[in-house]
Amino acid sequence: MTDATSDPDKIEAPTPDNALRAADAADGPMLAADGTPLKKSLNRALRAQKLRALLLIAPLLIFVLLTFIAPIVDMLFRSVENQIVSETLPRTTRALADFDAGTGEIPGEPVYEAAYYDIFLASERKEHTRLGSRLNYEQTGASSLFRRSGRGLDDIGEVYQDQFEDLDENWDEAEPWAEMMGSPEWLNAQRGWTEEDGAMPEFELREGVAEVLPKTAEFYEIFARFTQVEDEDSPLEEEPWSMVHTALYQDLAAGDVSGYDGPHAEMLQAADELVDSPDFETVSFTDGFEEVDEDWADPEIWNTIKMYAPPYTTGYFLNAVDMEKTVDGPQLRDEDERIYGLLFKRTMFMSMVITFSCIALGYPVAYLLSNLPARSANLLMILVLLPFWTSLLVRTSAWKVMLQQQGVINDVLVWLGLVADDSRLVMINNQFGTIVAMTHILLPFMILPMYSVMSTIPPSFVRAARSLGATNWTAFWRVYFPQSVPGIGAGSILVFILSIGYYITPEIVGGTTGTFISNRIAYHISSSLNWGLAAALGTILLVVVLVLYWAYDRIVGIDNVKLGG
Structure with a gap:
């Protein structure tokens, strides 16, 4: 009787090992029943299985993302978000870039000029109070300061507006301004516009006016588009803001308009002569701000604006750990302010x-x-x-009744003689x-x-x-x-x-x-x-x-x- 061999190669009948050896020796990949490579077919089946599993948990996943993950992400963003300062005061923050907050002095005239235009525009958009509330978190009184400034900065522009109007009444009219600053195509479209046409034709500057009157063109364009979009009025019927008159004065004082030959050239050249005359009254932006509120002469408000000018800030987290941002870096608050x-x-x-x-x-x-x-x-x-069947508010209020000095527990203790009536226990608040x-x-x-x-x-x-x-x-x-x-x-x-x-x-x-x-x-x-x-x-x-x-x-x-x- 011969011994059975354990060598699979010597066994004539087919075995699993021999089948695998034959598959490995065969040319090409192993195929599935449909003729596709087995590995590819298995991967496709696995992907389909994972997709079905994902679809089953998708509602729960979306619910968790919307109700848990999204609020946490929003909370993390709000704790460092600070775009309101740079978006509301873009010119001011750029002008303050070179301002040294550690000198204890107020910034120069360019900073006050930038602040004038920024705060004026913010006031028209009703954004200056939000900015004041934001800065009030860091410096007490900033909120009321910006509220007063939003109303008071008109005084600076009215100094120039009144003098231009005394020279020529057309400076107090809307249409001469629109004819001087707007393009002929826009003027024709605006004059022919009716409410049935829908939205007004968007304001366009006259070609070349921005080279002659750069500041005036910039701020009149802002005024015109604001009037069309926000106020839904026509620039042909609304006279410009006093800020535009201030910009006109600056352009006339800094440039030469003798070569201007556009609409109302004579009116503009007469205004130029008025500005150059010694009798023309002017006011510096620094003095104008101090007249609005003397706090603008305090370097602290400018330090605060500069510190919180970046779009992201650590100020909220510093406040949360009883610290504050200063010109010298983060510092602990006074002991009586650490809560x-x-x-x-x-x-x-x-x-x-x-x-x-x-x-x-x-x-x-x-x-x-x-x-x-x-x-x-x-x-x-x-x-x-x-x-659990009783409202949380009711249960809490019940304890307030029971624990107060004239409450049930104190009454029982007094009745038992454990506590004197004039020495009732303080168990609430x-x-x-x-x-x-x-x-x-x-x-x-x-x-x-x-x-x-x-x-x-x-x-x-x-x-x-x-x-x-x-x-x-x-x-x-x-x-x-x-x-x-x-x-x-x-x-x-x-x-x-x-x-x-x-x-x-x-x-x-x-x-x-x-x-x-x-x-x-x-x-x-x-x-x-x-x-x-x-x-x-x-x-x-x-x-x-x-x-x-x-x-x-x-x-x-x-x-x-x-x-x-």
């Missing part, structure tokens, strides 16, 4: 206290529920869930009131995860430990408690994250010493409208939470957190 560091510390401390309070009160309840018969446990679980109210509100969020874990612990483990001689305490501490730790971890994360972002309850019962950083964020969003600072505070709070989550994962391990099973 955010205190609020962050208070938020962390009180959130920890609330979490440990919920653990201390919730663990016995979860233990009882998990060891009772199902009928009794379900009945008691209704009592745990009962607070402080940290104690916030901790009590929030512990009550967040306690179910601690009980439910612990109960779900405890209900999966087999009772036989504790009985086995007792049968081996362990005391009740030893059996609980060495056998039962370690298995319940994942539930404590899940409940702690849930309660801590919820408490760190609460603001309704601290706002109602916290007073001045029991509020969280979230209350300040809500204030800046709804009251002060300083959304940049609110975004910076929210970003810092998010980073703190992520760091604590990372630390928890390193110390405890997020894999040990369970919600049952």
Whole structure:
């Protein structure tokens, strides 16, 4: 009897190994049933499978992107966004580029000139108040300064406007201006326009007028298009802003219009002679600003404008950590102005206290529920869930009634003789009131995860430990408690994250010493409208939470957190 060989090459019948060897030796790739290369067919099937899986989760993915990722990205952007200064004061920020803010002196006349045109235009567009509100976050009084300036800068232009009108009444009319500055094609189109035609023909400058009167042409064009688009009026019927007269004076004082032969050449040349005469009254932009408000003679406002001229800023984050931007770099604020560091510390401390309070009160309840018969446990679980059926505002207001000095708890203590009537406890509008109210509100969020874990612990483990001689305490501490730790971890994360972002309850019962950083964020969003600072505070709070989550994962391990099973 011969021995069976194990060499596949010596076996005459076909084997899998021989089939693979033959496939490898064959010319060309292995083919699928439809004749396409097997590798290509498998890749196509895999892509189709992944696409089907992506389509299944697409609604959830879109929902998460729109409701979670997008708001966070928007918050991060708002915390550094600062385009309002450079967009509203483009000429001023460019003129301030060479201004040395550390000299303690005011900038030169070119800066005031640029500011005049920028603020005048911003006032017409109703943007100067928004800019003032933005700068008011950094320098108190900036908001009222820009409001007054928006109304007062007309005085500078009226100095020139009145003199031109005294020379020739046509300077007070809209049509001569339009004929001098507008192209013939636009004039004909504008004169023939009616409301039935829809939008007005867009204003076009006359050829060559920008070389003769550069500033006047620039600002008249802005005026004309603003009048057409924003006011929906015709430049043929609206006389120019006083700012345009100021620009005309500057052009006539700096250039020569004797060679101009366009419309109203004689009127323009007469105005040129008037400007050159010694009797013509002028006012410098620096003096004009000081007449509007003496704060424009303070270097601090110009320092603030220059510091916040870049489109992105760290100012919001510096304010969020009790610092400020100065000409010498970031510096800590005065001690009596540092509030955010205190609020962050208070938020962390009180959130920890609330979490440990919920653990201390919730663990016995979860233990009882998990060891009772199902009928009794379900009945008691209704009592745990009962607070969810009541409005958060009602529950918080109830604690305000109970904790106040004339409230139920103080009345009971006085009735029992534990507290004198004239020495009632102060339990509201402080940290104690916030901790009590929030512990009550967040306690179910601690009980439910612990109960779900405890209900999966087999009772036989504790009985086995007792049968081996362990005391009740030893059996609980060495056998039962370690298995319940994942539930404590899940409940702690849930309660801590919820408490760190609460603001309704601290706002109602916290007073001045029991509020969280979230209350300040809500204030800046709804009251002060300083959304940049609110975004910076929210970003810092998010980073703190992520760091604590990372630390928890390193110390405890997020894999040990369970919600049952």
